[in-house]
Amino acid sequence: MVLHPLGLSKVLHLQRGGIDLQTPAGVQFVPYASLEVRGFTDDSVQAEHTAISPWWFALSNDTRRQALDRLAIVQEILTGYRYGWPSEDNPGEPFHPFGPGFNASLRQRAIAMERRLAGTQDSSNGGSSPAVGFSTIKRWITLYEQAGLRALVDGRSARDRKDFSDLDSRFRQIVEDVISPFDGTASAVNVAELQRRVWLGMKEGGLSRDIVPERMSAEYVSWRYSVCGSRPRAHRSAKVRKRSAHQPSPIVHPSHVSMDTTRADNLVHDELRQTSYSVEITVIISVATRVVLALRVTPRSVNSIEAGLCLYDAMRPFSLKVEGTNVDDWRWAGVPRSLESPLFPPRREVTHESTTLQGLHHIPGIRPSSFRTDHGAAFMAGHFMGLLRDFGISLWPSRVGASTDNAHIERFWETIQRALQQIPGYKGRNTSQRGRRIVVADQPLMTAHELETYLRRFVALDYHRAPHDGLKIGGLESQRITPLEYFDFAMEACGDITVPQHPDLIYEFLPIRWLTIGHAGTEYKGLSYDSDALDAYRHVRRGTFRADDTAAPFMYDPRDCTRLWFRDPESGRVTEIPSRHQHLLTMPLTQRIRDKAVDAIAARGGNSRLRRQTSTQQIIDELGSLYQAPPAKEWNATMTAERLRFETAQRDHAEAAEAWKRVSKATRRTSTPTMAAKSTDSWIDDAWPDLEGK
Numbered sequence: 001m002v003l004h005p006l007g008l009s010k011v012l013h014l015q016r017g018g019i020d021l022q023t024p025a026g027v028q029f030v031p032y033a034s035l036e037v038r039g040f041t042d043d044s045v046q047a048e049h050t051a052i053s054p055w056w057f058a059l060s061n062d063t064r065r066q067a068l069d070r071l072a073i074v075q076e077i078l079t080g081y082r083y084g085w086p087s088e089d090n091p092g093e094p095f096h097p098f099g100p101g102f103n104a105s106l107r108q109r110a111i112a113m114e115r116r117l118a119g120t121q122d123s124s125n126g127g128s129s130p131a132v133g134f135s136t137i138k139r140w141i142t143l144y145e146q147a148g149l150r151a152l153v154d155g156r157s158a159r160d161r162k163d164f165s166d167l168d169s170r171f172r173q174i175v176e177d178v179i180s181p182f183d184g185t186a187s188a189v190n191v192a193e194l195q196r197r198v199w200l201g202m203k204e205g206g207l208s209r210d211i212v213p214e215r216m217s218a219e220y221v222s223w224r225y226s227v228c229g230s231r232p233r234a235h236r237s238a239k240v241r242k243r244s245a246h247q248p249s250p251i252v253h254p255s256h257v258s259m260d261t262t263r264a265d266n267l268v269h270d271e272l273r274q275t276s277y278s279v280e281i282t283v284i285i286s287v288a289t290r291v292v293l294a295l296r297v298t299p300r301s302v303n304s305i306e307a308g309l310c311l312y313d314a315m316r317p318f319s320l321k322v323e324g325t326n327v328d329d330w331r332w333a334g335v336p337r338s339l340e341s342p343l344f345p346p347r348r349e350v351t352h353e354s355t356t357l358q359g360l361h362h363i364p365g366i367r368p369s370s371f372r373t374d375h376g377a378a379f380m381a382g383h384f385m386g387l388l389r390d391f392g393i394s395l396w397p398s399r400v401g402a403s404t405d406n407a408h409i410e411r412f413w414e415t416i417q418r419a420l421q422q423i424p425g426y427k428g429r430n431t432s433q434r435g436r437r438i439v440v441a442d443q444p445l446m447t448a449h450e451l452e453t454y455l456r457r458f459v460a461l462d463y464h465r466a467p468h469d470g471l472k473i474g475g476l477e478s479q480r481i482t483p484l485e486y487f488d489f490a491m492e493a494c495g496d497i498t499v500p501q502h503p504d505l506i507y508e509f510l511p512i513r514w515l516t517i518g519h520a521g522t523e524y525k526g527l528s529y530d531s532d533a534l535d536a537y538r539h540v541r542r543g544t545f546r547a548d549d550t551a552a553p554f555m556y557d558p559r560d561c562t563r564l565w566f567r568d569p570e571s572g573r574v575t576e577i578p579s580r581h582q583h584l585l586t587m588p589l590t591q592r593i594r595d596k597a598v599d600a601i602a603a604r605g606g607n608s609r610l611r612r613q614t615s616t617q618q619i620i621d622e623l624g625s626l627y628q629a630p631p632a633k634e635w636n637a638t639m640t641a642e643r644l645r646f647e648t649a650q651r652d653h654a655e656a657a658e659a660w661k662r663v664s665k666a667t668r669r670t671s672t673p674t675m676a677a678k679s680t681d682s683w684i685d686d687a688w689p690d691l692e693g694k
Contacts, residue, residue, distance in 0.1 A: 002035065003048040003056065004028075006148040007071050008083055024075060024084045052149065063153060070152040073117075073137065074144045077109045110137045164220050168211045174201040175224055182228050184236030191222050253494045254286045254487055255369040257293060257314065258409040261302045261376065265417070267425040268297075269445035270640045276425070277640050279448050281416070281455065282307065284314040285409050287372065289487040290468050291350075291364060292412075292459045297452035298648075299641030304381035305511070305558055306645075309652065311387060312509045315499040317365035320460040322357045327461070329453050334365060334501035335659040347491065347498070351484045352465060361460040364487060367499045370394040372406055383511050390508075391499075408470075419458040423451075448644050449651075503659035504574040506652060507555045507565055514551040515564075521580070522554070522564070525591075526598060529554075529564050533575040545569075558591035559649035576653075588646030592638065 002009045006023045013020040018031040030049065037047045048056060056064065075084040080099020082090060097104035097112055104112075114134045143151035164172075178197045182188070198221055202209060228238050260283060267276040282302050284294040294313035298306045318330040350362040371393050373379040379397070388395050398405035420426055425445045446454065467480035473489065481489075499505070515522040517537050521530025537544075537552060545552045554577065555565035564577040 001045050001047075002030075003045045003052060003149075004030075005049060005052050005150060007075065007144075008045070010083075010085065010088065022085055022087075024079070059153065067149065067153045070140050071144070071149055073113060074140050074152070077106070077113055077137070077141060106141065107138075110134050110141070113137055164216070164223070167216065167220060168207075170205065170207055171198075171202065171212045171217065172220070174198055174205065174207075175221055177201060178221075179224050179228060182225070182232075182235045183238075184232050186232070186235075188231050188235070191218075191225060194221050194225055252288050252490065253369065253497075254289045254291065254364075254490050255366050255497045256287045256372075257284050257366075257368040257370070258287050258372040258406055259284045259307070259310065259379070260374065260406060260409045260413075261298070261307075261378070262413050263300070264297065264451065265420050265427055266423060266451065267427060267445055268448045268451050270643075271447060272643060273640060275640075276445055277637060279451070279644070282310045283409060283412065284310055284368075285412055286366070286483075286487065287408050289490055290408065290412075290471060290483040291464065291487045292483075293364065293366065295452070295456055295459060296648075297448050297455070299448075299644050302376075302378050303558075304378045304384040307378040307381075307384050308387050308509045309506070311368075311384075312506055315365050315367055316501065316505070318363040320361045320363065320457065322359060322361065322461070324358075327457055330363060330456050330460070332655060332659065333362070335503060335662060336501060349488050351482070351488050354465065354482075357461060361464070362484075363460060363464075365499070367391065367497045368393050369497065370396055372396045372398065372409075374398050374406060375400060387509060415463060416455070416458070419455060419462070423454065449647065503656050503663055504567075506656050507567070507574045510555040510557050510565070512553045513556045513564070514546065514549075515554050516549075516551050521577070522552075524554070524556070524564065525561070525594060527561060527594070528580040529577045530580055531566075531575065531577045533566060533568065534577065536570075557649055557653075559645040560653070561589045561591055561594050588643045590642040590646055593642050 002011065002019075002021060004021060004023050006025050009021040009023040009028075011019050012022050012027060015029070018029055018034070021028050021030050034050045035047050036050060038045065059067075072082040076082045076093075076095075076098050078099075079085065080094025080101060081088065082093070094101060096102055098109055111134055114132070114137060117132055140152060175198055178194060178201060195218060198217075199209060228235050261280050264279050264281050268279055269275075270277055278300060280298050280300050280302055282294075282296045282298055283292060285292050294310045296306065296310050296313065316332050317334040319333040320330055321328050348362060350364045352359070352361050368391075371388060373395070375397055378384060385395065387393075404410075423446060464484045465482055468483055468486070471481045471483065471486045473479065473481065473486075513524055515524055517534050517540070519538055521528055521534060523529070540550055540552070542548065542550050544550065552566070555567070555574070557563075557565075562579050562582045565574050566577050567574045
């Protein structure tokens, strides 16, 4: 089939210098040089005559389709066949009264076609031709007989249309100068204000408004602003998009992870102060597999210690058990039963059966090989950077202002909305989505720990088991794959990277404080700590632990200042060193609370300013009577956050203690306890002292 200026034509013979074409006007010889071949893939047009080709393909698809529909109508009226000749007839053609065989006048045939197009179309038309009038059809026939296919093209569609590139370059530069500030930092304005700023810029530049058409200039300003977006958030996205890559990062190993923190869009309940407050969610995700390796709910704002403990969670395998309607929390599933057992547990398949929720759901643990974060203070702090260095993890910080560098975890925040919107206290992504009432009386808020437990259940039972559109396997692109299935596939293909699982693993993630051990224990920030585990190291020689002094390393958790931890160099066991006054504490004691107390003492002049009668005399002189001032609002929020940190610390260290109990049960049957273990393990029964001297 060849598109000829007279319409569709058919190749009859191949000659030495060209082809014989059967055109609506008869057989014509066309040289090969006058043909442009388009391909031989279907029954549509495979070539065009060069006399029509450039003009024809300058038209839009809709315009060409409309012209071919008109050509089919005209050819059926004149010849009885839509394609113009009997050899390419459709079933049933010719239909009455079309073609010369029915002896109908041209007027009668045009009226019959009008009726068909109005509602009695034959199935051969396919309903694609619009209903038109008798006079229009006659005009098409006249135009075709005069100029062929070219005359059937709508003149308005073929009319030359001026492009924006025809606008004066000085005008376009002024528009760019007006639009450029809208990069997410400036508030959005309407198009009328933009047009005013452009006119003002033209006046200041000495340009007349007559150099550009008024209508086209308005269209250009509107179009140029629409490219940036309608709101500041869209403006920021458009700016970031210019810096984003056009292909995904070639990351295939599950050990390449991404970490981020975001504000939870739900309020939580403070049981102590009976109020609601906001928290943050910190997540580590495997980029290649989209598996969530760690999730913690933390106070605002997350610090480097909490970021490091989230990394601690990512290195530990967990499991969640569903039994009937009971669902437990994530449990550390990688602690060896005894120290004699392998510290590297064999890798298990983490994919869960898709037909039921019952049973164990595994959350894998892995040692990251690279870490993608933003430039948050918690991730750039010395403690967190030191952890990455100690574990041999490469840090890949995102470019400043390029949020798409960490796109995978940014997309996860959209996914987790599905979980947050199901529970009470949801307040929306921003103020424009916020309702008048967030806290409802008959819908009690979750506590921070309950929110963390709920989100972890959502990850294990919903997100990990749902197919992910971003996960594809070569050759199986059409198959749906869950994050856990892809993790198993990737681990088989790339190999395993694990961390030795040990009850004392958490202490690798705490900061170190070098303190001197004396006969009364050790002191740090005004608090005294002591334990019988320090007896062998109270008066050590210089250089025992580090050169040039007698200081020893203690692990310190800013979330819990009531104790330190000391690793015995002989046994390698980490032992808790409690504060001497731990039994007097009835409230959480974090580093921030302790520092607040120290600052208050310093503010009053220290101990030298405090005498027995000082307080009584000050009350009489300044107040006359006692008055309890209400605490500051910001300090209430601080106490709530510090209590959450203290409670989280208790759970973290209790988890390590529980792991040691599992190890101790097996060790007691197979080995003799060391001196250090005897002083700390709860399963050893010391003999009662002889109080009567017998």
